Amino acid sequence: MESGELIMGKGENRVKELSFAFALRIIKLAQFLEQEKKAYVLSKQLLRSGTSIGALVREAEHAESRSDFIHKMAIALKEANETDYWIELLYQLQILEREGFDSIKSDVVELLKLLTAIIKSSKKKLIIDNG
Secondary structure, eight states: OOOHHHHOOHHHHHHHHHHHHHHHHHHHHHHHIIIIIOOHHHHHHHHHHHHHHHHHHHHHHTOSSHHHHHHHHHHHHHHHHHHHHHHHHHHHTTSSOHHHHHHHHHHHHHHHHHHHHHHHHHHHHHHHHHO
16 A cells, blocks of 8 residues: 555645645634624535545545545545535625635635646556556
8 A cells, every 4th residue: 555645746735735724714714604694504514614625635645545545535626616615605695795705716716626636647647556
């Protein structure tokens, strides 16, 4: 089995940094939603999915195999997609203003693109390794 260091590359380090910074933003947004907008249910959903992205990326660092790494990153991708949904919903309900929406939306889109690219390249490497 491979260690996480052999599996993780430059893109994965970038996604690690971005997902952590994103989690911090999500926590602050959830606090704002609870205190100012009284959107408790939505804030909890956003908090859960938005912070789990970075946790899954961190977990993938110590994957037991390339397949395990891909699986963990795929779950992180699903959580990022769910977070995107909650962000869109908050905006459509006019709970999030345009400026805040645009900023956090661009962050989640970047995470979605990075995670997708990492999964695709890892799957190609898996095929080569097993080829």
